[in-house]
């Protein structure tokens with residue numbers, strides 16, 4: 236059985252939101268000064284490492300993904316991003332100030348207007364149109380991820396929501412950056428655009444959400460910080476499962492085709 240997450244005193248009582256000072260050499264001191272989100276990242280490091288090594292991510296690097304895998308990913312991610320937009324909407328309804336409202340609003344526009352590009356890249360390589368991959372039902376792992384985000388959004392505070400959303404841009408930023416560094420893709424690489432989209436762009440939103448969470452988490456009691464960490468780690472695990480779902484063409488054990496027909 237999975238063990239409950241436990242975080243050290245530095246994590247629970249450290250100066251979340253304090254500047255991350257590079258020049259401090261003593262590790263204990265670094266820990267006690269660490270930003271809350273830096274500590275989250277450290278806790279989730281084994282999951283990030285597993286994601287970088289996942290065969291779907293390796294397949295982007297090597298340009299070896301099968302058409303069916305790309306199609307399955309885009310079908311699922313289109314619906315996942317629709318849910319992400321809804322969660323930002325709920326987050327806006329829980330904000331007190333316009334700065335955070337504006338940030339979430341910008342992110343909704345980013346998903347609607349720009350995050351179509353990496354999907355289009357996958358569609359072009361698979362030889363299908365984007366439109367024909369829209370409106371499909373969620374596979375088990377994508378369903379789990381969407382339900383996790385929506386449950387946190389409905390039941391939690393604004394801080395809970397940001398903790399659950401943050402792994403989405405954060406993992407993709409790091410994947411994109413690593414792939415750009417490792418592959419140094421030529422424009423002829425099939426996933427040149429995908430790597431540049433995430434490697435060049437998403438770090439901005441990751442940093443903005445991190446700053447917000449560092450600031451909002453600082454005054455919270457330890458038990459609430461622990462809950463934020465659990466939301467964050469669960470979303471990181473579900474990021475891994477999403478890649479795995481796409482790679483293995485995951486579906487329900489006994490798909491019911493009539494259900495699709497009723498939806499259509």
Ligand SMILES: Cc1ncc(CN)c(N)n1
Pocket residue numbers: 312315316402403404407474477
């Ligand atoms: C499942 C998932 N996670 C993250 C991202 C990057 N925004 C995405 N498009 N899809």
